[in-house]
Amino acid sequence: MIVHVALAIPVSKTFSYAVPRQWELFIKPYMRVTVPFHNRVLKGYVVGMDNGSDDSLKDILGVIDIFPLFNEALASLSRWASHYYAAPLGLILKYAVPLNLQIEQYLVARSLCDHTSSLNDIPLKKVFRTAGKDAVLSLYHNRELDFYDVFTGKPFTSLAQEPRQSQKHDKTLYLGGIDDRMEHYLMLISQHIVHGRNVLMLLPDYHASGKYFYKIISGKFKDSVYWYGSPGKARARMETYFKARNGEGLVILGNKSAAFLPVFNNSLIIVERSEEDEYRNEEGVQFNAWMIALKRAETEHIPIVFGSVTPPLEVYKGVEEGKFNIIDKSLSIKREGIRVVRKRNLSIPGKLPGEFMEVVGDAVAKHENIAIFTPRKDYVSQLYCLDCKKTFLCSFCGGVLGYQKRSNALICSACSRSVNYEDKCPRCNSSIIRFSQTGAEYLEEKLKDAFAQCRIVKVTGETLEEVVKGELLDESLKPFKPLKPFKPDESDESFRPLNPTIFIGTQALSKLYAADVKLLVLFGWEELMRISGYRAFERMYQILMNLVDALRPEHICFFMDEKMAVEPDCFMDSGSFYPDELNKRRLAEYPPYVRLFLIEVEKNDPETGQRLMKKIQALSEKEGFGQYITGSLMQKRGHRYQYKIILKCPENKSVSTGLLALYNLSGIRIEPDPTTI
DNA sequence: GAAATAGAACAT
DNA sequence: TGTTCTATTTCA
Numbered sequence: 211m212i213v214h215v216a217l218a219i220p221v222s223k224t225f226s227y228a229v230p231r232q233w234e235l236f237i238k239p240y241m242r243v244t245v246p247f248h249n250r251v252l253k254g255y256v257v258g259m260d261n262g263s264d265d266s267l268k269d270i271l272g273v274i275d276i277f278p279l280f281n282e283a284l285a286s287l288s289r290w291a292s293h294y295y296a297a298p299l300g301l302i303l304k305y306a307v308p309l310n311l312q313i314e315q316y317l318v319a320r321s322l323c324d325h326t327s328s329l330n331d332i333p334l335k336k337v338f339r340t341a342g343k344d345a346v347l348s349l350y351h352n353r354e355l356d357f358y359d360v361f362t363g364k365p366f367t368s369l370a371q372e373p374r375q376s377q378k379h380d381k382t383l384y385l386g387g388i389d390d391r392m393e394h395y396l397m398l399i400s401q402h403i404v405h406g407r408n409v410l411m412l413l414p415d416y417h418a419s420g421k422y423f424y425k426i427i428s429g430k431f432k433d434s435v436y437w438y439g440s441p442g443k444a445r446a447r448m449e450t451y452f453k454a455r456n457g458e459g460l461v462i463l464g465n466k467s468a469a470f471l472p473v474f475n476n477s478l479i480i481v482e483r484s485e486e487d488e489y490r491n492e493e494g495v496q497f498n499a500w501m502i503a504l505k506r507a508e509t510e511h512i513p514i515v516f517g518s519v520t521p522p523l524e525v526y527k528g529v530e531e532g533k534f535n536i537i538d539k540s541l542s543i544k545r546e547g548i549r550v551v552r553k554r555n556l557s558i559p560g561k562l563p564g565e566f567m568e569v570v571g572d573a574v575a576k577h578e579n580i581a582i583f584t585p586r587k588d589y590v591s592q593l594y595c596l597d598c599k600k601t602f603l604c605s606f607c608g609g610v611l612g613y614q615k616r617s618n619a620l621i622c623s624a625c626s627r628s629v630n631y632e633d634k635c636p637r638c639n640s641s642i643i644r645f646s647q648t649g650a651e652y653l654e655e656k657l658k659d660a661f662a663q664c665r666i667v668k669v670t671g672e673t674l675e676e677v678v679k680g681e682l683l684d685e686s687l688k689p690f691k692p693l694k695p696f697k698p699d700e701s702d703e704s705f706r707p708l709n710p711t712i713f714i715g716t717q718a719l720s721k722l723y724a725a726d727v728k729l730l731v732l733f734g735w736e737e738l739m740r741i742s743g744y745r746a747f748e749r750m751y752q753i754l755m756n757l758v759d760a761l762r763p764e765h766i767c768f769f770m771d772e773k774m775a776v777e778p779d780c781f782m783d784s785g786s787f788y789p790d791e792l793n794k795r796r797l798a799e800y801p802p803y804v805r806l807f808l809i810e811v812e813k814n815d816p817e818t819g820q821r822l823m824k825k826i827q828a829l830s831e832k833e834g835f836g837q838y839i840t841g842s843l844m845q846k847r848g849h850r851y852q853y854k855i856i857l858k859c860p861e862n863k864s865v866s867t868g869l870l871a872l873y874n875l876s877g878i879r880i881e882p883d884p885t886t887i
Numbered sequence: 888g889a890a891a892t893a894g895a896a897c898a899t
Numbered sequence: 900t901g902t903t904c905t906a907t908t909t910c911a
Contacts, residue, residue: 215911219888225911248890248910267911818906876888876907 212267213237214258215245216300218309222870224257224299228267236347240278240285240368242309244271253309254300257285273343276350276357278368279307284472287506294505295882296807296869297495305495306470314338316448317357317366326355361449362456377477377512381504383529384517385784386539388723388759391517392423394537395480396430398515403434403459407477410454410462412469412503414486416441417675418721420463423482427461438464438471466491469499469506479507479514485522485752496882519759519784520752523795524802526788540784543758547765548782552772557734558646559590562656569731569767574661574710578728581713581761582657583753585737586649587670589615591623597640605629605636608847615651653714653733661712669715669722677722720756730763736776743887744800747791751781799858801883807857807869808884811877816844816851823853825875833868835859856887 211229227245229237237243241256246268253274280288284306292299314334321330326349329337334357337346349355358365384394395411402409411427413419420437428435436450436457454462454473462473465488484500491497500516501524507514516525516534519541528534553563573580591612593602602611602620609624619628634641654668669677713719713727735750742749758766768778781787796803809826813819823842830836841855859865869880 212911217888217910219910221888221910223911227911245911248888250889250910252888264911814905876909 211237212260212262212264213243213256213270214260215243215254215270216257216298216303217245217247217252217254218298218300218304219252220298220301220873220876222298222873225254226260226264226267227270228263230269232344233270233273233347236276236351237273238278240280242274242279242307244274246271255303255307257299273347275313276343276347277366279311279313280472281369283509284470287470287502287509290505290509291495291497291502293864293866293870294501295495295497296866296872296880297497297882298870298873301495302497305467305491305497313366316359316361316452318360320356320358320365321354322356323354329355359452359456361452364456366452367455379507379511380513380535381507381528381533382513382515382535382537383521383525384515384537384539385519385521386517386537387519387541390539391482392426395482395515395517396427398478398480399427399431399461402478403431403461405477406458406475408454408457408460408462408473408475409478409480410464410468410471410473410476410503411480411482412484412489412499413463413465413482414488415674415721416465418678418718419482419723420465421678422721422723424463427463431461434459435461435463438462439467465489466497466499469497469502476510477512479503479512481514481516483518483756484516484525485518485520490885498883520755522802523748523788523792527792527802530789530792541755541759542784543755543766543782545779545782547763548768548778549765550768550770550778552770554772556769556771557648557737558644559648559652562653562660563769566731566733566769567660569729570657570661570712573729573765574664574712576728577710579710579713579726580729580731581715581719581722581725581727581757581763582653582731582733583719583735583757584648584650584653584714584716584733585735585741586612586647587651587672587716588621588649589613589651589655590645591647591649592645593620594644594646595635595638595640596642596644598635598638600635600637602636604848606848607850608845612647612649613645615655647737648734650714650716657712657714663709665709665711667711667713667715669713669718671716671718673715674718674721717753717756720753720760723760725761727761728764730757730761730766731769732757732766733769734771735768736770736774739774739776743885744798745885747781747794750776751787751791754778754781755784803861804858805861805865805882806884806887807859807865808881808887809855809857809872810879810881811853812847812850813853813877814850819844819851819853822875822877823855826855826872826878829872829875830857830868833871835865835868838865 211234212226213229214224214226216224239256239259242253243256244251244253288302288306292302317334319329319332319334319337321327356365399409413423436453438450440446453460454471481500481503489499529536551565570580593613604611604622606627607625609622611620611622614621618631620631621628650668650670654666658666667677738750739746811819811822830839838857838859839855843854845852
């Protein structure tokens with residue numbers, strides 16, 4: 211017998227192995243096996259089987275699973291993702307079933323006949339040790355032994371029920387603010403779980419949105435809500451894993467990893483704020499969890515609901531094309547609460563503008579909490595030597611260096627390597643250096659000086675966990691009012707602080723649902739125009755609306771550089787923003803009307819790079835997607851040479867199949883749906 | 888992804 | 900002709 215094994219390596223083909231007699235009866239598709247590969251031992255997934263034999267093939271070394279850990283539905287979803295993201299199947303399957311998942315730690319044996327009764331209630335791991343794995347395979351195969359998990363007490367089964375055809379599969383966009391969304395979600399959840407069905411809900415993150423939603427949903431549906439994928443908590447993760455298979459009337463919450471989680475008896479998928487960056491997997495295959503969820507709802511024939519104030523353009527396009535239903539409770543910003551101030555050189559350190567101090571000072575005087583948005587998290591993100599007229603660049607990769615004051619380090623924006631800052635230009639030793647592009651750390655420093663009576667909280671991706679843990683949730687979701695540092699007497703419970711909190715932060719501010727903010731200041735929001743490539747308008751709209759969604763300010767004040775002619779007015783009307791932006795994308799042939807793939811090659815020698823580029827071009831002609839290629843662009847990055855090709859292709863073409871063939875040439879990186887173009 | 892191998896540049 | 904470094908191929 212021959213098995214075809216998908217390995218978690220960047221090679222698109224599968225590898226075939228012979229199965230020794232002893233395992234022929236037991237081995238099944240979608241089990242994990244260990245195989246010899248280049249003098250090493252690798253774990254892989256059986257994705258196909260043949261009855262023939264071939265003496266030239268090597269034998270598999272072992273069978274890891276006693277039963278398949280995924281079924282045809284999950285396999286076909288993974289195959290789809292493999293094509294859609296032009297990634298080898300083994301690399302995708304790793305997200306569905308981790309290669310190092312040791313399921314036997316959570317299973318206990320149950321005897322099904324007399325002569326196995328001594329194994330009853332023995333942990334599977336111990337049974338493996340005492341009886342041997344081959345014996346266990348045989349006992350299970352002959353229905354003499356079964357296994358049940360320690361969390362639900364029910365037998366493990368790898369087969370989900372057939373999708374209920376009575377269920378109506380439809381896609382819905384719920385366009386509305388956080389309170390309306392939450393109410394809608396709770397209503398939907400209760401409709402589904404009351405019939406004993408399960409609901410899968412994807413959330414943008416664990417620490418902020420995750421905990422906020424967990425608290426509210428589990429408050430309403432006690433003991434029925436589970437989080438999947440809590441970092442560092444393997445046991446809790448596995449509890450959710452088994453509950454999702456065997457439980458009834460449960461809500462399974464999760465972020466990226468939950469996109470592939472088998473939830474049996476699942477009858478609804480909810481995706482909250484699908485536009486958030488966190489749905490995109492940053493390492494390995496860069497899949498988008500909400501896209502996987504969308505495909506999954508189609509194949510499982512269950513409804514899916516996307517809720518947000520600013521859904522991704524792909525989703526809104528679905529509405530325009532009649533593929534999505536829409537429930538429109540869209541948020542509008544009152545124009546009378548808005549003020550726009552334009553200043554010269556806003557992003558260069560120095561004295562903060564008088565109007566800025568006034569606006570903040572007024573709110574402080576009224577004891578109102580303030581949120582100040584800035585597009586950058588560190589002190590400044592650009593340093594420029596006035597002697598040699600050069601911007602500070604990373605010596606490893608050539609990226610732009612920024613400055614982080616608290617660590618006194620220069621940090622590369624591209625590769626995030628850091629070096630100690632010496633207060634002089636590394637090139638010419640001059641100490642006449644101009645800082646520009648100020649960020650959250652800079653504003654924090656200046657405002658701490660000016661408003662010493664206030665508590666200043668910096669809210670970035672890195673600090674969000676701490677901010678939320680300390681204040682937002684343990685205070686039973688009360689508005690943000692603790693101000694502990696200024697409490698004069700710890701024992702005085704009746705103390706009501708008067709001094710407001712000033713939150714300074716990046717996009718992460720839009721996760722502070724429980725912060726009681728009256729004034730929102732956007733300091734340099736218009737700079738996203740330059741930072742965000744073709745998605746600039748979309749990003750600006752999303753950030754603005756999501757800040758308003760979470761913080762619910764009464765007043766909004768924009769401080770903008772006078773050179774950047776951006777009118778916030780254009781972003782206030784969701785009724786026209788989406789059709790306009792979609793029209794622009796359609797005319798310019800950009801996503802969501804086409805797919806983009808970035809193909810990257812990095813070599814020491816420019817000649818070698820060029821040679822590989824030629825090969826890619828030749829292969830793309832042969833595979834039939836040559837006409838969609840633009841490039842290649844060469845860039846010197848430190849001492850290395852980087853080549854880039856952009857592939858812009860129609861969504862319906864099977865270009866990905868051809869892209870998978872590129873894995874035959876090694877040393878190239880394919881990035882699907884790049885966001886930095 | 889990483890070991891094996893082919894290739895290039897340099898020293899003996 | 901050996902040594903060492905780098906690019907390329909191949910793995911079942």
